[in-house]
Amino acid sequence: MIIPIRCFTCGTLIADKWDEFKIQIKEGEIPEKTLDKLNVKRWCCRRMLVSHIDLIEDFLPFT
């Protein structure tokens, strides 16, 4: 849907890193490196960004 504000497991704020993450991935950066640069350390928080799909973009035309 839309990037969750905090990590489901540990509760760290992750939503503020989403825009930067998206930009860097579009520029061809490797996700692993980008996450390191954004200081996302734990696996639980890393999967929040890596596995997210912004579905809100898809159904915006239907609202």
Next chain:
Amino acid sequence: MDIELIELFPNSIKFILSDVTLAFANAIRRTALAEVPSLTIEDVYVLKNTSPLFDEFIAHRLGLIPLKFDIDALELNFRDECDCGGIGCNLCTVTLTLSKETDAQTSIVVYSSDLISTQAGVEPISSVIPIVKLGPNQALELECMAQLGKGKEHAKWQPVSAMGYQAFPIPTIDKEKCTNCLACIDACYRGVYQKTGDKVQIANPLNCTLCDYCLEVCEPNAITIGKDSTKVLFSFETNGGLDPSTTLTKSGELILAKIDEFKKTLESTLAEEKES
């Protein structure tokens, strides 16, 4: 008791606490998680919402946004202890408003920076947290009430995350037995071992999590993972509202206040017992 700082950043800390038991470290951990107050949005009045997300969805997202505040300067009351009796007044509540509209062509993302606080010093910890996306001809108008709360009521009030401690690790390699097969370097996911020259050496002993996996791969049993239970390796991150040192000081104060209360109750009970 002795504290040795390993690292201190604005929102994370790692230190060694010596001459304490693990139980003591746990008392600090539990107090910081469940008792140290922080400020987040609790009530949301939705005046207008034609966005793709439901009111509840947006309210939930707003609640999870950590707010920056100065716990000593702000002097907020807990709402249920406030003179207003829990209705909400400016002694216990900080109001934030949000109002955003799109025209027929554009679609925009509503960010946390669009939340306007009525109290100086209170604002979202980051300005780029997406709240919702608005399509053409949509509007969002909200009034949010932030209040102090504790982690034991709801996890959104926890000022810290990933707070943990462990016994002090002492990994050692028996140089006589070691065959330099390098198996431990690959096995340890924390990068404790490193090759220097043609010998395997312990490069980052503090990274060891006592998982004992390297013992399994070491054929000649050259490795021993010892631990010192009188020393505690403590680390955590804060979610922004409070910095790590304030969080620790506050949890210390709260433990002391509880012990004081215990002492007073005990004394008065004993005094009553004597009278009767």
